[in-house]
Amino acid sequence: MSLLRAERLNKSFGGVRAVQNVSVAVPEGSIFAVIGPNGAGKSTLLNLLSGVYQPDSGSLSFNSADLVGLRAHQRVRLGMARTFQKIRLFRQLTLLENVLAGFHIHQDLPLWKCFLPVAVGRFREEARELLAFVGLEARARERAGALSYGQQRMLEIARALATRPRLFMLDEPAAGLNAAEVEFLLQKLTHIRDKGATVIVIEHNMDLVMNVAQRVFVMDHGVPLFEGTPREVQSNHQVIEAYLGGEFAA
């Protein structure tokens, strides 16, 4: 069954048609990869799915709830979380504070109690576990801005997981990572999927997702090019052309 379903989505910026007639159905419990060259409209698609942008036309539903008109913060409560292509952390806050902020929608402390000296450790243990999951528990008290690029990516993932998503969307999570970090990331994505979440990964480098994704959706110039299993995508003529340019195609 599809957890997320988009039909004939369109989004233009001025004269640029960033996303044209894109339809996707993301099966629950899968890792769904969206790949394409730079400027293919992948990030715009993710921004449409997560509510940063509203589509000009088309329909969009999550777990059979209509998403059109819902803003980003409202979609999080339905169980959708995301990371950003250009890492967006709370840089001046500690790692622990970053992850704790991720529990926002699960807080049930009455507002008046927040003015009193009460124990606020409800999510602390879980936040530390999430930091441990991405290998950063030893640095919980440091500022997020002090982390290396790869570590910042992992912290952003831990923070988004704090919302306890059913659908986790990552925008080019491997960009800027070294080979070991990419390996670690793919292992974590598989783990997140195995624990029951559905994962959408936007990726520029197609080799990267071939081993972990069940379905691969290929875009170019804002239009859908192809969708299939990784094996089907690798042998598809149009995809090779889009990536390598016409002159290399047979």
Added chain:
Amino acid sequence: MAAAPWLITTPYWRGILVLCAMNVMLALSLNLVLGYTGQLNLGQSAFFAIGAYVSTILIKTYGWNFWLAALAAIVAAGLVGVALAAFAVRLRGHYLAIASLGFAVITYQVLINWEDVTEGVRGIYGILPPVSDTVGLFYLVAGIAFLIYFLLDNLVRSPVGDTLRAIREDEISAASLGVHSAVWKAFAFGLGAAIAGLAGVFYPGFVGTLVPDAFGIIESFTMMAMVIVGGAGTMIGPVIGAVLLTFLPELLRGVGELRLMIYGLALTLVVLFMPGGIVQAWVAVRNRLRS
């Protein structure tokens, strides 16, 4: 703090102590919005004015009890704060600064021109403080300032504090975690405005008269200077800033015309060399001594 009235015995300086406690409240109120939520609010003097005028008019014209009038003034200032936040919800950074500054200017003009109610530039005279002697007033205002410090200190450590700081650091990121930033900004604005209004409740009785000139936009900048000099986004920083910027201009009275220049220079130097304020500079010095 409790011993201050014994150490300082002249009536003039005891008066400065009361002013200092009020400024601590104002700095704490602005710090919630500016320091913790990251909203460049230059309209805080207006909420101070609303607290002062609403309470005074209710007492003088309608014969209300002081504390009842104080409550009404706090609610009025808080509601106006929420309304300003709702109006400015899409504004941030410089745009919010200009909008909130405009609000302070409008409020000041209303105080001057709505003479039927505010008496305009003629002012309201013969206002009595809730307690008659200066030392008692100091303990009352300082006690309330202390209580507010305590409540806000808990608040910024609570999950609400995490949420406000998240908005300060990155609103888009906060939204991706389910934070409805407009609601939380309105909360911070409203609470900050209510606290500034509470400080305003004590001002007219302390001075004895109420004129619009006490609430010019320069007051907003003074509050901002207190927060930034002490350390925005820390709890103790704005308190230090408020104490320092209350006493420094008074201590400089001896040098006459040079006073404002020295004051201005000191502010400039702090912003240039201690951008995180006194608290952050102190932390940096301590860390260096340790290593």
